[in-house]
Amino acid sequence: MSWQAYVDSQLLATKKVTKAAIHGHDGNVWATSAGFSVNNTEMATLIAAFKDPSGIRANGLRIGSVKYIALRADDRSIYGKSGSSGVVCVKTKQTILIGTYDDPIQPGEATKVVENLADFLINSAY
Template identity: 50%
Template sequence: MSWQAYIDNLVASRNVDKAAIYSRAGDSVWAKSAGFDLSTSELSEIRSGFENSAGLQAKGLHAQGIKYFLLRADDRSIYGKKGAEGLVIVRTTQAILLAHYPEGVQPGEATKIVEQLADYLISVGY
């Protein structure tokens, strides 16, 4: 399966409206939804948040120029929320999955599908 197919499947679930897969180092994008672009500084902020969430707690989580309230951050997952929308970000062995869920989607449903994809990627060495 191509990397883009993983993104397309996430979006097809209707629990996510846009997503991207970056290398764990954050130096390349493997696949993404059209128009779902993060700046270098936003990606760096996210990568740092997996190691130490203090910066995200103090300044918030940013994606596409939008500030999200940090709900959770640990060495595997980062969750953010802005109103009824949110972000689910999960780090695997070799990748970082970023997914945005829109208003009307239950956060738990979006989280479940992204975390399941991460589990699968980890199980096959990614």
């Protein structure tokens, strides 16, 4: 399966994720949904936050030009909230999955979809 197929069929097709992207640990885009872009600065901040989340805990996190308040941040998962929208970022062995959601999607619904794909990729050595 191509990386774009994971974005399209495993994330967006669930209707529990509004926009999604898969990046490598170097920040390069592997696949993304139409009209969704995470710039280099945002990606660098996200990558650094998996090692030391203190910066995003204090200042929030920007993804796709939207500022999110960090709700959870550890070496695997970073969750953020912006009004009735949110972001779920999960690091696997080789990738960083990013999924956003908007009202009426519940945070737990989006989180489950992104985390499940991450588990699958980790078990597949990605």
